[in-house]
Amino acid sequence: xxxxxxxxxxxxxxxxxxxxxxxxxxARVEILLNEDPEMRAALNAxxxxxxxxxxxxxxxxxxxxxxxxxxxxxxxYVVPGSKLGLSMRWASAIASxxxxxxxxxxxxxxxxxxxxxQSTVSMLNTDTAAVQEMQAAEPMEPEAGNxxxxxxxxxxxxxxxxxxxxxxxxxxxxxxxxxxxxxxEAAPEAEEETFGLADEATEKDGEVPAEEEAAAGMVxxxxxxxxxxVERAMTTDLPESAGSGLTETEIQPxxxxxxxxxxxxxxxxxxxxxxxAEQQAEDTDMAATTLAEEPPAPPARRISALRIIEIxxxxxxxxxGITAFxxxxxxx
Amino acid sequence: xxxxxxxxxxxxxxxxxxxTLVLHYQDIxxxxxxxxxxxxxQAEDITQDAFISAYTKLNTYRGGSFKAxxxxxxTNAGYDELRRQKRRPTMQLEPETDDGELLESxxxxxxxxxxxxxxxxxxxxxxxxxxxxxxxxPEFKAVVVLIDVQGLDYADAATAIGxxxxxxxxxxxxxxxxxxECLRGFGELLPPIFRLExxxxx
Numbered sequence: 001x002x003x004x005x006x007x008x009x010x011x012x013x014x015x016x017x018x019x020x021x022x023x024x025x026x027a028r029v030e031i032l033l034n035e036d037p038e039m040r041a042a043l044n045a046x047x048x049x050x051x052x053x054x055x056x057x058x059x060x061x062x063x064x065x066x067x068x069x070x071x072x073x074x075x076x077y078v079v080p081g082s083k084l085g086l087s088m089r090w091a092s093a094i095a096s097x098x099x100x101x102x103x104x105x106x107x108x109x110x111x112x113x114x115x116x117x118q119s120t121v122s123m124l125n126t127d128t129a130a131v132q133e134m135q136a137a138e139p140m141e142p143e144a145g146n147x148x149x150x151x152x153x154x155x156x157x158x159x160x161x162x163x164x165x166x167x168x169x170x171x172x173x174x175x176x177x178x179x180x181x182x183x184x185e186a187a188p189e190a191e192e193e194t195f196g197l198a199d200e201a202t203e204k205d206g207e208v209p210a211e212e213e214a215a216a217g218m219v220x221x222x223x224x225x226x227x228x229x230v231e232r233a234m235t236t237d238l239p240e241s242a243g244s245g246l247t248e249t250e251i252q253p254x255x256x257x258x259x260x261x262x263x264x265x266x267x268x269x270x271x272x273x274x275x276x277a278e279q280q281a282e283d284t285d286m287a288a289t290t291l292a293e294e295p296p297a298p299p300a301r302r303i304s305a306l307r308i309i310e311i312x313x314x315x316x317x318x319x320x321g322i323t324a325f326x327x328x329x330x331x332x
Numbered sequence: 333x334x335x336x337x338x339x340x341x342x343x344x345x346x347x348x349x350x351x352t353l354v355l356h357y358q359d360i361x362x363x364x365x366x367x368x369x370x371x372x373x374q375a376e377d378i379t380q381d382a383f384i385s386a387y388t389k390l391n392t393y394r395g396g397s398f399k400a401x402x403x404x405x406x407t408n409a410g411y412d413e414l415r416r417q418k419r420r421p422t423m424q425l426e427p428e429t430d431d432g433e434l435l436e437s438x439x440x441x442x443x444x445x446x447x448x449x450x451x452x453x454x455x456x457x458x459x460x461x462x463x464x465x466x467x468x469x470p471e472f473k474a475v476v477v478l479i480d481v482q483g484l485d486y487a488d489a490a491t492a493i494g495x496x497x498x499x500x501x502x503x504x505x506x507x508x509x510x511x512x513e514c515l516r517g518f519g520e521l522l523p524p525i526f527r528l529e530x531x532x533x534x
Contacts, residue, residue, distance in 0.1 A: 065379055
């Protein structure tokens with residue numbers, strides 16, 4: 001800075017150089033320039049300094065600084081005129097959601113239909129077994145129910161109720177010993193009811209006797225393991241139950257024990273089982289086998305319809321998604 | 333280019349319209365950032381961030397010079413970065429002589445890894461000017477960059493810096509005087525007028 005000039009004069013010269021003074025101030029500066037050589041020298045120096053700074057090269061941008069929707073958080077940005085692309089994106093999203101819902105519903109429906117068909121077979125087997133049990137029990141003790149028979153067996157064995165807690169025997173001590181023959185016939189029914197949703201069966205089938213309803217009520221939790229336990233107890237140890245300690249209730253349930261129907265039961269070892277009961281058991285086996293082999297027709301039709309819906313939704317989701325993607329690529 | 337229409341479209345979310353503005357102003361924005369920072373990488377970051385910020389704050393633009401409004405964002409971003417570097421300096425840019433004084437020669441600015449082509453393009457005078465420019469405080473440096481380097485008028489510079497025109501005038505005069513003093517130290521690199529002035533003053 002020229003020490004001979006004031007700051008105000010320097011500012012005036014700088015602005016004069018840039019043509020940024022009003023007319024009055026410009027006139028004053030021009031008078032000073034004409035009168036003072038220091039002012040002229042200072043003006044030349046400023047002019048040279050400005051020229052030097054202006055001589056700095058103008059650089060080209062090393063790259064384009066174009067913005068993308070991701071940079072500005074504009075994920076859903078759509079160029080005006082491409083509303084179809086936005087519609088396709090929505091359609092793809094909705095179709096995908098519907099596809100998931102239908103698929104989940106399909107899976108759930110398939111599981112329920114399978115369980116329902118199984119329960120139906122079990123229910124019918126329970127009914128036939130109940131009829132068989134009733135016919136077998138008539139000659140001996142008509143008023144004694146299946147419950148009494150099962151309880152009598154447990155009491156006769158001298159053991160506690162089954163450890164699986166699926167079969168209760170609260171009134172064992174009250175049951176007479178002479179009901180043992182009937183117990184042997186009631187065993188198949190108890191087995192079937194444990195895995196066959198016996199409650200539902202008794203509700204649907206109005207002609208089931210009250211004793212059987214009570215027997216069904218004794219089955220607290222119809223599980224496959226309990227059924228296998230009962231079945232094993234009946235098939236394995238019943239013939240020895242008369243003379244031995246009847247420790248069959250201590251046998252642990254085997255996981256591989258399939259809750260088979262009446263056909264898996266051994267023939268009753270007691271002589272009190274008459275021929276008619278055997279015939280009933282055979283009929284029960286046949287009925288159960290027939291029912292088990294018949295496929296549930298209504299669920300099959302529903303599943304096929306759901307498959308078609310799923311395929312249509314899948315195609316819609318893919319088609320609209322691809323279309324939306326194409327529109328998005330074109331908009332960018 | 334219909335700047336007003338592009339700005340209006342960009343305000344409504346048309347990113348393509350804003351990108352047209354980006355292409356038009358990216359050179360000056362990068363130059364201002366580069367002159368402020370003297371570092372190409374930082375200048376790129378500042379320029380990109382400034383355009384992003386400009387797009388998101390576009391609704392605050394109330395008319396006038398869009399270039400000045402945009403350069404204000406660039407300048408403020410440069411100020412912020414310079415302040416951050418001042419708070420946390422990473423290295424000493426200016427070497428000292430044996431007696432502890434700053435070395436006024438511009439030769440140290442030449443990077444060791446600079447290619448021959450780059451070295452040829454970079455004149456010693458340019459390095460001297462850049463060195464003197466870097467010696468200014470950010471507020472003075474911004475005025476010189478905007479008015480003398482980029483050719484803005486006082487009004488646009490006032491908009492870009494956010495200060496009154498009187499302040500711009502005063503800062504520019506002081507900055508030019510400091511630049512003049514700094515450039516005298518480079519002797520034979522300068523035009524004769526500088527050497528004659530030195531001889532006269534001495």
